[in-house]
Structures are given as C-alpha cells and as structure tokens.
Amino acid sequence: xxxxxxxxxxxxxxxxxxxxxxxxxxxxxxxxxxxxxxxxxxxxxxxxxxxxxxxxxxxxxxxxxxxxxxxxxxxxxxxxxxxxxxxxxxxxxxxxxxxxxxxxxxxxxxxxxxxxxxxxxxxxxxxxxxxxxxxxxxxxxxxxx
Numbered sequence: 001x002x003x004x005x006x007x008x009x010x011x012x013x014x015x016x017x018x019x020x021x022x023x024x025x026x027x028x029x030x031x032x033x034x035x036x037x038x039x040x041x042x043x044x045x046x047x048x049x050x051x052x053x054x055x056x057x058x059x060x061x062x063x064x065x066x067x068x069x070x071x072x073x074x075x076x077x078x079x080x081x082x083x084x085x086x087x088x089x090x091x092x093x094x095x096x097x098x099x100x101x102x103x104x105x106x107x108x109x110x111x112x113x114x115x116x117x118x119x120x121x122x123x124x125x126x127x128x129x130x131x132x133x134x135x136x137x138x139x140x141x142x143x144x145x
Contacts, residue, residue: 001029002068004048006041012060017041019058025050034077040065042074082115083134092141093119098132104140105130 013033105119
C-alpha cells in the first residue's frame with residue numbers, strides 16, 4: 001500500500017490528519033502526523049488522486065508531494081523511543097516533575113524495560129536512591145559529552 005506525504009500549514013499536522021480520517025473514504029487507510037515531522041502528514045491510500053480530491057475540502061492542507069513512500073520509510077515514526085534514551089549512568093540530571101521537582105541528582109541505574117531511572121539526590125544529607133520515570137528528568141551534564 002503506497003504512502004503519500006501531504007504538505008500542511010505548520011502546527012496543523014494533527015488537525016489535517018484527523019480531518020482526512022474523518023472523511024471515512026474507504027480508499028484512505030491511515031493518516032499519521034509524527035511530532036518529529038513538521039508541516040507534513042503521511043497518508044496511506046490507494047491513489048494520490050483520491051488524496052488530492054479530499055484535500056480540496058480540508059483547510060491547512062496544501063498539496064500532495066509527488067511520489068510514493070514505502071512503509072519501511074515511515075515505520076521509525078510508528079515505534080515510540082523510550083524516554084531514557086540518551087541518558088547514561090553518572091549523568092547529572094534535574095527532576096522536572098514529582099515531589100523532588102527542581103532537585104539535582106546523579107543517575108545511578110537505568111531500567112530501559114520499565115523506562116525508569118534511579119537517581120541519587122545531591123543535596124540530601126543521606127544518599128537516598130529515588131526511582132523516577134524517564135520523562136520526569138532533564139539531563140544537565142553528561143559524562144559522554
């Protein structure tokens with residue numbers, strides 16, 4: 001099944017994808033608006049002419065980019081990357097959510113399967129390991145840099 005790129009107005013990707021799908025055209029199978037792809041929506045459909053016809057009625061949709069893509073070219077958008085990716089043991093981080101928000105800590109252990117990080121708070125008089133989700137920390141200083 002061919003996949004087509006549709007040019008959109010910036011920040012309107014999700015709106016355009018939703019409007020394409022709500023048309024309920026049996027020849028349009030899916031629409032994807034990945035966060036990492038600005039101003040484009042990927043649409044799986046039988047034919048680009050069908051998409052062009054639908055886009056005439058959708059605000060913020062500009063045009064269909066000539067050519068087709070294969071699923072192999074867009075499948076990296078389909079699997080979410082873990083929040084702990086890019087974090088290493090020994091990194092200095094700041095907690096950006098939870099009860100220790102604003103505290104600085106050092107990464108002790110990373111559990112990629114659970115998407116969690118165990119950190120040790122800096123200002124604590126007694127070192128206490130705290131386990132937090134990967135999206136609750138921000139790397140300040142990394143040993144690898």
